[in-house]
Amino acid sequence: MRTVKLSARSLFAAALLAGCGAPFTMKTPPSMVELDAQTEYAYRAMTPDGVVLGVRVLEGDGKADVAFWSEAVALHMKELSGYALLGTSEVVTANGFKGKELRFGHDEGKKPYLYTVRLFVGRTHTFGRKDLFLVEAGGTKDEMERAGPTLDWAMGTLKLR
Amino acid sequence: MEAPSPPPPPSPQAVGAEDRWDGAGNAFTDDALSAGSIGGKDAPLHFAAPKGRAPGSAAPKAPGTTTPSTTTPDASQHADAVPHRESMLIYTATLVLAVYQVDTSLTRIEELTRSLGGYLASRTDSAIVVRVPRARFQDELGEIGKVGDVLHRTIEAQDVSDQVVDLEARLKNARAVRDRIAQLLQGATATKDALAIEKELSRVMGEIEQMEGKLQLFADKIAYSTVTVTFQPIRTSDVHAMARLPFPWLEALGLGPLLQVK
Numbered sequence: 001m002r003t004v005k006l007s008a009r010s011l012f013a014a015a016l017l018a019g020c021g022a023p024f025t026m027k028t029p030p031s032m033v034e035l036d037a038q039t040e041y042a043y044r045a046m047t048p049d050g051v052v053l054g055v056r057v058l059e060g061d062g063k064a065d066v067a068f069w070s071e072a073v074a075l076h077m078k079e080l081s082g083y084a085l086l087g088t089s090e091v092v093t094a095n096g097f098k099g100k101e102l103r104f105g106h107d108e109g110k111k112p113y114l115y116t117v118r119l120f121v122g123r124t125h126t127f128g129r130k131d132l133f134l135v136e137a138g139g140t141k142d143e144m145e146r147a148g149p150t151l152d153w154a155m156g157t158l159k160l161r
Numbered sequence: 162m163e164a165p166s167p168p169p170p171p172s173p174q175a176v177g178a179e180d181r182w183d184g185a186g187n188a189f190t191d192d193a194l195s196a197g198s199i200g201g202k203d204a205p206l207h208f209a210a211p212k213g214r215a216p217g218s219a220a221p222k223a224p225g226t227t228t229p230s231t232t233t234p235d236a237s238q239h240a241d242a243v244p245h246r247e248s249m250l251i252y253t254a255t256l257v258l259a260v261y262q263v264d265t266s267l268t269r270i271e272e273l274t275r276s277l278g279g280y281l282a283s284r285t286d287s288a289i290v291v292r293v294p295r296a297r298f299q300d301e302l303g304e305i306g307k308v309g310d311v312l313h314r315t316i317e318a319q320d321v322s323d324q325v326v327d328l329e330a331r332l333k334n335a336r337a338v339r340d341r342i343a344q345l346l347q348g349a350t351a352t353k354d355a356l357a358i359e360k361e362l363s364r365v366m367g368e369i370e371q372m373e374g375k376l377q378l379f380a381d382k383i384a385y386s387t388v389t390v391t392f393q394p395i396r397t398s399d400v401h402a403m404a405r406l407p408f409p410w411l412e413a414l415g416l417g418p419l420l421q422v423k
Binding site: 035040044046050052054056058072073076077078079081082083084085086104105106107108110112113115117134136137138139 | 263414
């Protein structure tokens with residue numbers, strides 16, 4: 001059921017990207033490669049050593065504000081997935097949309113991984129709908145730390161339309 | 162002058178009604194138990210005093226804090242008396258930490274436990290059980306909270322006053338019986354009688370040893386609080402009571418979907 005819904009969302013995102021213009025832009029850093037034909041992400045890129053950056057656009061889910069969604073995501077990740085919340089910070093897109101970054105840690109096997117999510121609520125469009133943008137990055141702790149500046153640069157280029 | 166009321170416990174999820182907390186966050190305000198004894202005058206069973214503190218010395222307190230007026234008198238002066246009811250609490254805590262850098266965190270918990278005068282009871286790949294002097298119980302919980310992201314914490318206080326008092330009374334009686342049997346044995350002239358008395362004496366001695374063992378176990382459990390820390394994600398089925406937001410994308414968050422590139 002979840003896959004179907006996500007696919008529908010992906011179709012919506014794809015339609016936006018193809019027909020109406022992408023709801024966001026983000027530059028791919030030279031040390032990452034953008035992946036084509038992504039179904040569940042509107043954008044995905046990765047480094048050679050496996051750090052992945054992804055953007056999801058959830059149409060209409062911007063009905064609540066960033067504070068609400070940040071808390072929902074933090075609770076979900078902690079309570080249901082056992083992720084450790086390492087920190088949060090205020091972030092802003094290149095064109096001024098305010099958002100929140102949540103940084104999580106999680107062991108996969110015995111290896112520590114880091115996972116970050118940035119949440120933004122887009123501007124109001126047709127029928128008063130707002131989209132929710134999730135910018136995710138993840139990888140092993142060492143690789144994420146190495147890729148930190150690259151990820152920050154890429155996320156810093158995000159613009160919502 | 163009105164007796165100052167103790168500050169509230171530091172938000173434990175489950176603490177017994179008989180609980181006592183001091184301003185320093187220590188679970189107990191009196192040290193009588195830490196340095197005191199139970200078991201009666203014949204063979205008092207001593208509690209180990211917390212490391213670095215003399216038996217009977219006052220528990221450390223935060224500046225400006227007060228001690229509840231219901232503290233137990235100095236145990237050294239009342240070794241034969243029945244311990245104060247407040248002293249007979251066994252403290253246990255269970256913490257669930259988020260799964261991140263588990264090995265490092267387990268080692269840190271073990272080290273901080275030793276630094277607080279405690280010891281390691283058991284350790285596996287994803288869990289650790291430590292024992293700490295009860296006066297450092299709250300310190301231990303506070304320090305563990307800094308090691309990782311605490312998802313859940315449960316603190317329990319089990320009152321064993323009734324069991325201890327009952328056991329002590331039975332022990333006292335058993336010792337009296339033992340002494341009388343020993344006197345009878347001394348006066349026994351017939352071998353048959355002596356053998357029968359010795360058999361009974363042996364049985365009573367066995368009972369005394371069992372009761373002393375139980376009291377020693379209580380003493381240990383009271384003097385050292387048990388803290389269990391586990392690192393594990395909570396299964397969805399375990400949180401059925403929690404209403405969940407009906408947004409499927411929340412389920413799709415995390416490293417798994419993100420790193421599963423196609």
